[in-house]
Amino acid sequence: MISSLRGRLFIGLTAIIVLTGAIGVMFVYEWAFGEAIELQDSVLSQLASVAQTGRFSGGQLRGVDKDTDVRLIELGKMPHGSADDRQLFGLKDGLQIGTRNGQPIRVLLHTRSDGSRFAIAQPTAVRDDTARDMAFRTLLPIAALIPCLMLVTALVVAYSLRPMVRLAGDLDARRADELTPLPLAGTPSELHPFINSINGLLTRIRLLMDQQRRFVADAAHELRTPITALSLQAENLDSVSLPDIARDRLAALRQGMRRIQHLLEQLLALARHEAPLVERCEMPLTALDGAAKEVVADLLPYALDRGIDLGFQLVEPLVVRAEPVMLSTMVRNLLDNALRVTPRAGHIDVGVYREGEAAVLQIEDSGPGIASPDLERIFEPFFRGSHPQGEGSGLGLSIVKRVVERLGGSMTLENVDGATRSGLRVTVRLSLAAAPSKEVNRVA
Structure with missing residues (x-):
């Protein structure tokens, strides 16, 4: 048949x-x-x-x-x-x-x-x-x-079926979150019922995704207030004389609340970066090297406290079209993941350099890397791998992936397996944008 x-x-x-x-x-x-x-x-x-x-x-x-x-x-x-x-x-x-x-x-x-x-x-x-x-x-x-x-x-x-093949190609080339209706202009009238049905399905999916996004954002926002109040109450107990066993339990409680706060912040960030944004051509010009330096400076005390060598291998002044908060979120989540899995006395190398017409951000750690079966699923929300480590929520890489897609870039993960070192190398490539220095936002 x-x-x-x-x-x-x-x-x-x-x-x-x-x-x-x-x-x-x-x-x-x-x-x-x-x-x-x-x-x-x-x-x-x-x-x-x-x-x-x-x-x-x-x-x-x-x-x-x-x-x-x-x-x-x-x-x-x-x-x-x-x-x-x-x-x-x-x-x-x-x-x-x-x-x-x-x-x-x-x-x-x-x-x-x-x-x-x-x-x-x-x-x-x-x-x-x-x-x-x-x-x-x-x-x-x-x-x-x-x-x-x-x-x-x-x-x-x-020739007669070429419009159908072109339509299928257009659908395959779309991003997963691109739900704009398919155009009817230039297509045979016989395909119009089929295209209208697809457009109706895309509309229903967009409404469903909007509802889900609003639910996640509203739930995270509503939960953040009571969690903040509980955290303040836990902080107030520091001045109270408590038995050692009670103080140990209080420390566990405060650690759990910090994890919940971090998860809520990640959920809000995920909902924010999944929401429709302005076109990339309308975004401001931002210095990628400046964003990376700001985030590294913020996280450097935490890295020193854990004995981790965090620094730059190479930094070049590069400009991309992106919202400053998007670049900051992208770099921060990548470094958070690297700091979470890198052992004490390890190192994290950051590179910002030009490669052809692309601006490259590369972060390489000396942690255990990612198991090969998990590489295909590592960008799924809440997926932390077969052997999760640290207190992560499994949302960091999902947020980074969405930011990179919004900016029209690409992202690759590869395990570093050498004779003297191991770890994970994350490479993000974004399109370069040239502009006068006065137009560039240097603040991440």
């Missing part, structure tokens, strides 16, 4: 062409064969007119091709000669079927004014061979036309 619409159309139209061509060939062959026989009868009549004016000896007529095997037979005024001649003499004038030497012949008998009779004869086998040859020659253009029609049919089917 052929599932391809193009294949069904091609096979169906080809079958029609072949069937119609076969029927046409049979009719044309019969018509051409009959016309060839009539033409040969006309030739016999013309030869009879020539023979009536002159008397030739029996045998082949002069000027007639030997391959046609046309002969003049003088029958005289009375039956005589062989049995075949006497049999021919008994036939009426005109075109008749007779036999000569045991073979059927087509003859044209005629009586002259003096009463003598003659016959122009030609073997039926020769006539049939000539007629078949002429009929086949007539069929050659039709036989050559059928493959040409099949080729034209394939081209027409491919």
Whole structure:
């Protein structure tokens, strides 16, 4: 069973062409064969007119091709000669079927004014061979036309389905969060119901995603207030004299509330970066190196407290089109993840450099890396890998991925597995933007 619409159309139209061509060939062959026989009868009549004016000896007529095997037979005024001649003499004038030497012949008998009779004869086998040859020659253009029609049919089917292929390509090229309606202009009217159905589905999905985004943002916002109040109450207990066991439990409580606060902040950031933004061409010009330096400066005390060497390997002044908060969020989440998994006395190297027409941000840590089976799912929200470490929420890389997509860039993760070091290397590539320095936002 052929599932391809193009294949069904091609096979169906080809079958029609072949069937119609076969029927046409049979009719044309019969018509051409009959016309060839009539033409040969006309030739016999013309030869009879020539023979009536002159008397030739029996045998082949002069000027007639030997391959046609046309002969003049003088029958005289009375039956005589062989049995075949006497049999021919008994036939009426005109075109008749007779036999000569045991073979059927087509003859044209005629009586002259003096009463003598003659016959122009030609073997039926020769006539049939000539007629078949002429009929086949007539069929050659039709036989050559059928493959040409099949080729034209394939081209027409491919051309007719090209809008559908283009539509599928446009859908495949879209980002996962691009839910703008498909255009109807320039598409065949037969596809309009299909496109309208897709647009309706996209609208429903967009509404559903908006509802989900608003729910996450509202829930995170509403939960942040009571969690903040509880954190303040826990901070107030520091001045209260408590037993050691109670103080240990208070420390665990405060750590849990910090994790909840961090999760709520991540949820708010995820909802913010999933919301529709302005076009990238309308975003301000921001220094990527400045954003990276600001975040590294903020996190450096925490890295020093854990004995982690956090610093730059290479920094070049690069400008990209992006909201400053987006770059700050992107760099901060990447460094948060690296600091969380890097062991004490480890190191995190940050690089900001140019590569062709791209601005590259590269962060490499000396942690355990990511298990190969987890690389395909690491950008899913709340996924922390097969062996989670630290207190992460599993949202950091999801937020970074959405920011990079908003900025039209790309992001790759690869494990570093060398003889002297291991870890994870994250590379983000964004399009460079050139502008006068006074227009560049240097604040992350």
